[in-house]
Amino acid sequence: MDNIFIKEDEVIENAENAIRKNIMGSTEGEALYKDLLYEYKKLLKQTKSLVKMSDMMQLQLHDLSRELERMSNTDGLTGIYNRRFFNEIFHKEWYSAFRGKISIGILMIDIDNFKKYNDTYGHLQGDRCLKLISEIIQKSVKRPRDMLARYGGEEFVVLLAETDIKGCRAVAEEIIKSIEAKDIKHAGSPYFPRVTVSVGIAVTVPDDQDSCEKLLNMADEALYRAKAAGRNCCME
Amino acid sequence: MNDLIIEKTQSTPYINFSHEHKKLFISGESFPENAAKFYAPILEWIKQIINDPNTDSFTADFEIIYFNSSTSKVFMTIFDTFENAVKKGMQITVNWRCDSENETAIECGEEFKEDLSTLPFNIVLVKGVENG
Numbered sequence: 001m002d003n004i005f006i007k008e009d010e011v012i013e014n015a016e017n018a019i020r021k022n023i024m025g026s027t028e029g030e031a032l033y034k035d036l037l038y039e040y041k042k043l044l045k046q047t048k049s050l051v052k053m054s055d056m057m058q059l060q061l062h063d064l065s066r067e068l069e070r071m072s073n074t075d076g077l078t079g080i081y082n083r084r085f086f087n088e089i090f091h092k093e094w095y096s097a098f099r100g101k102i103s104i105g106i107l108m109i110d111i112d113n114f115k116k117y118n119d120t121y122g123h124l125q126g127d128r129c130l131k132l133i134s135e136i137i138q139k140s141v142k143r144p145r146d147m148l149a150r151y152g153g154e155e156f157v158v159l160l161a162e163t164d165i166k167g168c169r170a171v172a173e174e175i176i177k178s179i180e181a182k183d184i185k186h187a188g189s190p191y192f193p194r195v196t197v198s199v200g201i202a203v204t205v206p207d208d209q210d211s212c213e214k215l216l217n218m219a220d221e222a223l224y225r226a227k228a229a230g231r232n233c234c235m236e
Numbered sequence: 237m238n239d240l241i242i243e244k245t246q247s248t249p250y251i252n253f254s255h256e257h258k259k260l261f262i263s264g265e266s267f268p269e270n271a272a273k274f275y276a277p278i279l280e281w282i283k284q285i286i287n288d289p290n291t292d293s294f295t296a297d298f299e300i301i302y303f304n305s306s307t308s309k310v311f312m313t314i315f316d317t318f319e320n321a322v323k324k325g326m327q328i329t330v331n332w333r334c335d336s337e338n339e340t341a342i343e344c345g346e347e348f349k350e351d352l353s354t355l356p357f358n359i360v361l362v363k364g365v366e367n368g
């Protein structure tokens with residue numbers, strides 16, 4: 001079908017055939033019929049334009065709505081997902097893990113001594129560092145259902161669906177190593193001469209006693225332990 | 237004939253008909269709940285001006301960034317009325333003003349233009365056309 005106005009075009013064809021066959025009976029009748037047909041053709045042309053314009057407007061609105069959706073889910077600076085969207089997905093994955101009795105993991109990642117980094121290099125360079133770190137972490141978050149989001153200022157969160165403690169640890173260690181290997185200079189750090197991160201790991205198979213918030217708190221507490229243990233490491 | 241000025245709202249455009257300057261200006265967005273009701277005074281004004289013996293020419297500027305289907309039907313009726321007046325000897329020019337980056341508005345202008353035969357219809361590209 002190359003035309004959505006098949007029926008309308010058929011009406012015109014039938015009317016034109018009627019004129020050709022001269023079945024009107026009177027000159028007056030034929031003239032009126034021709035005028036009506038002319039008006040019908042004109043109005044149909046208008047309707048076709050109207051539908052076309054309406055389609056264009058709808059497409060534009062649809063594209064805008066997609067773009068707004070993307071913007072509302074994304075962190076403006078780093079381009080990764082934001083905390084709002086993370087919470088939305090985390091809730092869904094949580095209930096999916098709860099129903100399937102499958103383990104789910106959270107990595108809470110914090111850049112070590114980031115305040116000092118900003119003090120030393122300025123906020124613009126600090127922003128560049130955040131962007132670079134998010135890109136490095138993203139490379140270790142590979143599976144389609146895994147998710148990296150910016151959780152706060154210099155804090156990132158990774159959601160690892162269907163992952164046990166061994167899997168979570170492997171991802172956390174890969175992140176720590178790849179950031180260290182990038183060797184981003186950090187002259188203001190009292191601990192390491194380069195940018196490093198600490199990671200808190202929390203894993204659970206959700207049951208009635210558990211909650212999303214509880215798992216996030218566990219990851220946060222583990223992150224504090226990693227900081228206390230000397231930074232540039234992960235703790236469970 | 238009196239001038240007609242209608243301030244814009246969230247769903248209706250700003251309208252300014254100046255009898256002295258022989259000019260109609262419509263700008264903004266148009267998706268009124270009842271397009272027939274909203275545009276009735278405008279159509280009435282147009283009817284008056286094209287029948288006014290002291291008016292032999294006028295310009296209509298449309299600067300509409302978003303409009304619904306009912307509005308496009310009203311616009312077609314307006315252009316049709318203009319076209320009939322042009323056939324009777326009146327000089328009317330329509331300027332469809334749109335942002336050079338708003339492809340949809342440009343294409344819609346072209347779509348209106350396609351249906352016309354005698355009415356001069358210019359698509360005028362301008363920078364930074366915004367809501368109203």
